[in-house]
Amino acid sequence: MKVLVGVKRVIDYNVNIRVRADGSGVETENVRMSANPFDEIALEEAVRMKEAGICSELIAVTVGDEASQEVLRSALAMGADRAIRIHAEASPQPLNVAALLAALAREEAVDLVLLGKQAIDDDANQTGQMTAALLGWPQGTFASELTIEDGRARVAREIDGGQQTVELELPAVITADLRLNEPRFVKLPAMMKAKKRPIEERTPEALGVDMRPRVERVEVSEPVPREAGVRVADVDELLHKLRNEAGVI
Amino acid sequence: MTNTVLVVAETAGDSLAASTLVTLTAARELGGAIDVLVAGAQTGSAAESLASMADIRCVRVAEAPHLAGALAEDLAAVVAAHVGEYSHVLAPATTFGKNLLPRVAALADIQMVSDVISIRDAETFVHPIYAGNANETLRVLEPHKLLTIRPTAFAKEAVAGGEARVEPVEAGKPQGRSREIDLQLDESDRPQLESAGVVVSGGRAFGSPEKFRLLEELAAGLNAAVGASRAAVDAGYAPNDCQVGQTGKVVAPELYIAVGISGAIQHLAGMTGSKVIVAINKDPDAPIFGVADYGLVGDLFEILPELRDKIRVLRGEPDSQLAEA
Numbered sequence A: 001m002k003v004l005v006g007v008k009r010v011i012d013y014n015v016n017i018r019v020r021a022d023g024s025g026v027e028t029e030n031v032r033m034s035a036n037p038f039d040e041i042a043l044e045e046a047v048r049m050k051e052a053g054i055c056s057e058l059i060a061v062t063v064g065d066e067a068s069q070e071v072l073r074s075a076l077a078m079g080a081d082r083a084i085r086i087h088a089e090a091s092p093q094p095l096n097v098a099a100l101l102a103a104l105a106r107e108e109a110v111d112l113v114l115l116g117k118q119a120i121d122d123d124a125n126q127t128g129q130m131t132a133a134l135l136g137w138p139q140g141t142f143a144s145e146l147t148i149e150d151g152r153a154r155v156a157r158e159i160d161g162g163q164q165t166v167e168l169e170l171p172a173v174i175t176a177d178l179r180l181n182e183p184r185f186v187k188l189p190a191m192m193k194a195k196k197r198p199i200e201e202r203t204p205e206a207l208g209v210d211m212r213p214r215v216e217r218v219e220v221s222e223p224v225p226r227e228a229g230v231r232v233a234d235v236d237e238l239l240h241k242l243r244n245e246a247g248v249i
Numbered sequence B: 001m002t003n004t005v006l007v008v009a010e011t012a013g014d015s016l017a018a019s020t021l022v023t024l025t026a027a028r029e030l031g032g033a034i035d036v037l038v039a040g041a042q043t044g045s046a047a048e049s050l051a052s053m054a055d056i057r058c059v060r061v062a063e064a065p066h067l068a069g070a071l072a073e074d075l076a077a078v079v080a081a082h083v084g085e086y087s088h089v090l091a092p093a094t095t096f097g098k099n100l101l102p103r104v105a106a107l108a109d110i111q112m113v114s115d116v117i118s119i120r121d122a123e124t125f126v127h128p129i130y131a132g133n134a135n136e137t138l139r140v141l142e143p144h145k146l147l148t149i150r151p152t153a154f155a156k157e158a159v160a161g162g163e164a165r166v167e168p169v170e171a172g173k174p175q176g177r178s179r180e181i182d183l184q185l186d187e188s189d190r191p192q193l194e195s196a197g198v199v200v201s202g203g204r205a206f207g208s209p210e211k212f213r214l215l216e217e218l219a220a221g222l223n224a225a226v227g228a229s230r231a232a233v234d235a236g237y238a239p240n241d242c243q244v245g246q247t248g249k250v251v252a253p254e255l256y257i258a259v260g261i262s263g264a265i266q267h268l269a270g271m272t273g274s275k276v277i278v279a280i281n282k283d284p285d286a287p288i289f290g291v292a293d294y295g296l297v298g299d300l301f302e303i304l305p306e307l308r309d310k311i312r313v314l315r316g317e318p319d320s321q322l323a324e325a
């Protein structure tokens, strides 16, 4: 089985986000970047499939500028067989990314596309569902458990109010939730080796995808911050304030 | 140009989910004619309650056995067939809507907007990005605007007084390549996390599922829903769907009590819309205190039993008016 995993380069989850004063976006200069955490989970899942002999070829793909190659290097170090960068300016929109991923999935004749459920920068939570729609494949979003057997994927999905288990005929698109697995740490020697491996390049034109933006950014603003309140000395003072000042109990 | 809005209803069993009411509020804000699409295996009672609500022109019903599991593959085809008739198509930003609407959008070749918290005008919408650390205003250039609506950002009100017509629409055929094989729903009699008036959340500090029960006892006394940090869920103290935060649920109750939670930005993303926030933590420098209206520094294992007992006493008082869900 051939597996395609999408990896997006995003601002590291530990970084304090600063909105640019001119409202054009958030500050990305000299900011630590890393692979979207959900994509590391997707990648880990695919590597485990390889180790279990279920996956015969694991391809990592990113859509982005030259700097985004760095997430492909760690994907190779983690266990990807091949890495592909599809050229794009900063912030391609989800439908465009989905069109690229779908085109690549067809070209490479993969059996499974594994993505993160959301990228932690734009929090869109769209790309996997869109990719599935464009391919006409079934989708298993927000996966917290995944087993592949007899050409089928069994996916436990984290949904509001509980858990749904679905069975999908492959090929399919699956998006990883937090509890699917715990990604391994990449060791330094593996990272060094990955530096020497080739990264394949593709362009939207070659894949036949129109990257025209469908939505334009008007501004990015800082939300009104919440002010810290007061400290209370003990439970009695807390209850007194909740009842008489805030009126919530 | 007048708007024509289609709201995709979410149902819970045979009845309407609260998230549908919120989405209707957003639709009213857009103005114009509002139709609602209800799809499922049994839509009668949801359609009936919708038909009696104000401002709805038409309730469109797609009923068929294969729509029972609310599979996106089947539902998306039903919804996509109607996108062309409307200026706007709205669904709630719950796991139901998040799973469905992007698939509809791609079928209709439209870039959608996720998690809308404010509507500027018919084509301009605000949504949070970076775990709520920034708000992005987007102008949508598409002929039809597809939006998921963040449930905590709009009022949940059932406005009565309508007589919408109910009409059936094509329910389509099963796509046949996916099926639901199991559904586990939490059967607790606690109020739902998304709609509770009071939420008490616990973090890693509890140390074990047994000790997490202290929090559940407090919740019982306050008629509150139980929430958790990711660390608490990962450690197995609370079920997955209790997670509050960027990648869990967004809640905005009247009162949110965070116990033994440090206040990582990913957690704050899910709860800073709450009206009143209480933080209980033994570390006086924990970031959670930065957003708390009332902070109590101390050991939760001493504080919680006292709080639980005193709330029981308060509740027992005849004049006691505890916030209800």
Ligand SMILES: Cc1cc2nc3c(=O)[nH]c(=O)nc-3n(C[C@H](O)[C@H](O)[C@H](O)COP(=O)(O)OP(=O)(O)OC[C@H]3O[C@@H](n4cnc5c(N)ncnc54)[C@H](O)[C@@H]3O)c2cc1C
Pocket: A005, A006, A007, A008, A009, A036, A038, A039, A061, A062, A063, A064, A091, A092, A093, A094, A097, A114, A115, A116, A117, A118, A119, A120, A121, A122, A123, A124, A125, A126, A127, A128, A213, A215, A216, A217, B111, B112, B113, B114, B138
């Ligand atoms: C002018 C402008 C307009 C914008 N318009 C919109 C808009 O209309 N709606 C909106 O939601 N956001 C919009 N954005 C935000 C932005 O374009 C989205 O960044 C981004 O492409 C996709 O959102 P996401 O990464 O959160 O996707 P998600 O759907 O959250 O990503 C899910 C998964 O898809 C895969 N994936 C996503 N992107 C890539 C990639 N580049 N390479 C490899 N895999 C990837 C990953 O596996 C990821 O985990 C806009 C930004 C700008 C600057």
Ligand SMILES: Cc1cc2nc3c(=O)[nH]c(=O)nc-3n(C[C@H](O)[C@H](O)[C@H](O)COP(=O)(O)OP(=O)(O)OC[C@H]3O[C@@H](n4cnc5c(N)ncnc54)[C@H](O)[C@@H]3O)c2cc1C
Pocket: A013, A037, A038, A120, B202, B203, B204, B205, B228, B229, B230, B231, B232, B243, B244, B245, B246, B247, B248, B249, B259, B260, B261, B262, B263, B264, B265, B266, B267, B270, B280, B281, B282, B283, B286, B298, B299, B300, B301
């Ligand atoms: C991609 C990604 C997504 C994430 N999404 C989410 C999300 O949606 N929601 C979420 O919550 N997190 C999320 N996280 C995790 C987040 O970054 C934090 O790791 C997590 O919120 C920490 O949980 P915690 O506050 O319970 O634990 P900790 O940070 O370990 O804090 C425990 C706190 O308990 C206090 N404490 C310890 N003992 C006691 C005691 N006896 N009495 C009182 N206080 C005590 C400590 O002082 C400390 O402040 C995400 C992380 C990533 C990378």
